[in-house]
Amino acid sequence: MSEKPASRDPAPYSNPYLAGIGLGLVLLAAFVVVGRGLGASGAVSAAVTAGLHAVAPDHAHSLEWLSGRLAGDERPLKDWLVFEGLGVFLGALVSGLLARRAFVTVEKGPRVSTRARLAGAFAGGALMAIGAAFAGGCTSGQALTGGALLNLGSWAFMLMVFAGAYAVAASMRWQWR
Amino acid sequence: MMAPLLKYGVFGSETSLVFAFLIGLGFGFALERAGFGSARKLVSQFYLNDLAVFKVMFTAIVTAMLGVTYLSWVGVLNLSLVYLVPTFILPQIVGGLVLGAGFVVGGYCPGTALAATATGRLDAVVYGLGLYAGTFLFAELYPVFKPLHTATPMGPITIPQYFGLPYGVVVFAVVLMAIGGFAGAGWVEKTMASRRGTDAAAIAATRE
Numbered sequence: 001m002s003e004k005p006a007s008r009d010p011a012p013y014s015n016p017y018l019a020g021i022g023l024g025l026v027l028l029a030a031f032v033v034v035g036r037g038l039g040a041s042g043a044v045s046a047a048v049t050a051g052l053h054a055v056a057p058d059h060a061h062s063l064e065w066l067s068g069r070l071a072g073d074e075r076p077l078k079d080w081l082v083f084e085g086l087g088v089f090l091g092a093l094v095s096g097l098l099a100r101r102a103f104v105t106v107e108k109g110p111r112v113s114t115r116a117r118l119a120g121a122f123a124g125g126a127l128m129a130i131g132a133a134f135a136g137g138c139t140s141g142q143a144l145t146g147g148a149l150l151n152l153g154s155w156a157f158m159l160m161v162f163a164g165a166y167a168v169a170a171s172m173r174w175q176w177r
Numbered sequence: 178m179m180a181p182l183l184k185y186g187v188f189g190s191e192t193s194l195v196f197a198f199l200i201g202l203g204f205g206f207a208l209e210r211a212g213f214g215s216a217r218k219l220v221s222q223f224y225l226n227d228l229a230v231f232k233v234m235f236t237a238i239v240t241a242m243l244g245v246t247y248l249s250w251v252g253v254l255n256l257s258l259v260y261l262v263p264t265f266i267l268p269q270i271v272g273g274l275v276l277g278a279g280f281v282v283g284g285y286c287p288g289t290a291l292a293a294t295a296t297g298r299l300d301a302v303v304y305g306l307g308l309y310a311g312t313f314l315f316a317e318l319y320p321v322f323k324p325l326h327t328a329t330p331m332g333p334i335t336i337p338q339y340f341g342l343p344y345g346v347v348v349f350a351v352v353l354m355a356i357g358g359f360a361g362a363g364w365v366e367k368t369m370a371s372r373r374g375t376d377a378a379a380i381a382a383t384r385e
Contacts, residue, residue, distance in 0.1 A: 124283015
């Protein structure tokens with residue numbers, strides 16, 4: 001611990017209220033420009049559809065939940081959320097580089113092995129995908145977007161996200177402490 | 178009325194993909210600025226040490242909600258043309274619980290995992306593989322999940338419509354709730370910091 005932080009140290013994060021206003025204005029721009037909100041899990045569905053379609057096209061068409069993404073020109077990656085996702089990647093990278101927060105690491109608590117943390121990450125991702133599939137969207141497409149539009153189902157979803165997270169937090173402390 | 182621009186034919190759907198990229202840039206930048214490229218920062222919300230997730234989310238919701246409400250009142254934005262995801266209340270409650278659990282187990286949600294992947298977090302890369310696996314599983318087992326997934330359809334419906342309240346009243350109530358929530362969040366952080374008694378945490382809590 002040096003008294004004066006070296007200039008190579010990661011910069012502190014933004015004030016949460018300022019970051020929130022910025023995020024809100026981006027969301028508002030999406031409503032005004034294209035008449036829809038933000039999203040993320042939909043881009044994953046598009047990528048899975050594209051992968052399945054490349055490997056086993058007939059099988060991809062037979063999957064009721066994904067086959068709608070193959071309607072028309074059969075190009076599931078030509079999707080609004082896929083292009084938005086490319087932007088998210090680049091936008092986060094630019095912000096991280098500017099603040100010296102972009103570096104290769106594994107986010108975990110000090111007492112958990114990397115292998116166990118990566119297993120948790122994989123399991124959490126799978127759970128999250130199934131939850132988002134049931135709900136018709138994730139924290140972006142439902143909670144944030146539907147929250148701002150006072151969407152009934154989105155608000156119910158958002159309360160349940162916090163409830164589900166707090167319910168398992170104690171049992172997952174080993175990953176973070 | 179002139180917005181949503183796409184719906185009023187100001188540009189076509191091909192051009193809207195360019196806007197998708199630009200809006201994504203802003204989204205990713207804001208997420209990383211907020212610290213949401215870090216799983217530890219995100220899950221701190223659920224251990225009550227750092228309630229940035231709540232603060233950022235609700236500030237964003239209130240900002241966008243007030244913007245939409247105002248632009249619709251002055252006649253610039255036709256709110257009926259903004260896509261409202263239809264409500265399926267039961268699968269959304271179940272999905273929310275599962276997704277919330279996945280948030281603490283995995284450390285990210287899909288959007289923040291993308292921001293974290295961009296900034297080198299390997300756990301976010303693995304989390305992304307989990308997302309693909311879960312999505313694949315849901316698609317393959319859809320006949321099993323379909324009865325719940327399609328249960329209790331209520332159509333596109335807002336809180337004001339469902340409860341028969343004026344739109345402005347609900348907007349005002351959400352703003353009040355958010356202000357109360359922000360005050361409560363500050364109090365929780367200070368209490369948790371003093372309970373831990375660590376200087377670093379106390380500094381973090383008073384920095385706001």
